[in-house]
Amino acid sequence: MAWRSTLYKEEDMKQLFSLRGRATRLQWWTIWLVIVLLGPLVDMIVAKDDVPAWIAVWGVACVAVMLWIGLAANVRRWHDINRSGWMSLVFLVPLLGPLIVLLYNGCIPGDASDNRYGAPAL
Template identity: 35%
Template sequence: MNSFSWRTFLLSFRGRAPRSDYWLRLVLPFFGFILLIGVLANAMPDAEPILKTIFAVVLVAMVWPSLAVAVKRLHDRDKSAWWLLLLMIPVIGSIWWFVDGGCLRGTKGPNRYGNDPLKSY
């Protein structure tokens, strides 16, 4: 059984990441953080400049982990990280990423980027 490492998951560009890890360990916590900042900004209007600063710092800090996990999602689909360049196409790139990176299962069994993260050994 594989042990999970947050450091490897968020900072390394090697290996594979299944959809569940992508959604439950990156996307949903980030949206939860955005929701929390929004609620706090409405509840404490005087603290809005501080909350905007915190949000900006977290947003910048999330660039590397977001790229690392996106690359691992592509690796799980047996695709190169170069596919991320499709995100530069407005609207179409986002739709492509939602479907390919967020909805479709990775390749079954090992691929050139590693073993199947869903298969228990």
């Protein structure tokens, strides 16, 4: 069971789906890199004409999970720079919104000390 303490931590998996707490830039970049790489793969599998219905349902479920994890990562990252998670709505502004989210969440370091959203993410 030693692998469990190094490779897999249950609290990390719970944090993936949580809107509470804070996320580091590395955590944010890692989550979005996985989403950007897996998204097109799921799309290629589901977009085929002869795909069974259960695979299409699986694909929709995967996309829903990836969207939630991405949103949760954005909210926690905004918390890390002491901003409200509602700032994630900036993403919806055409053209500039995604760029603003990328610059803030991907480049600005988080608060080094505790803020209103908790202790710094590790």
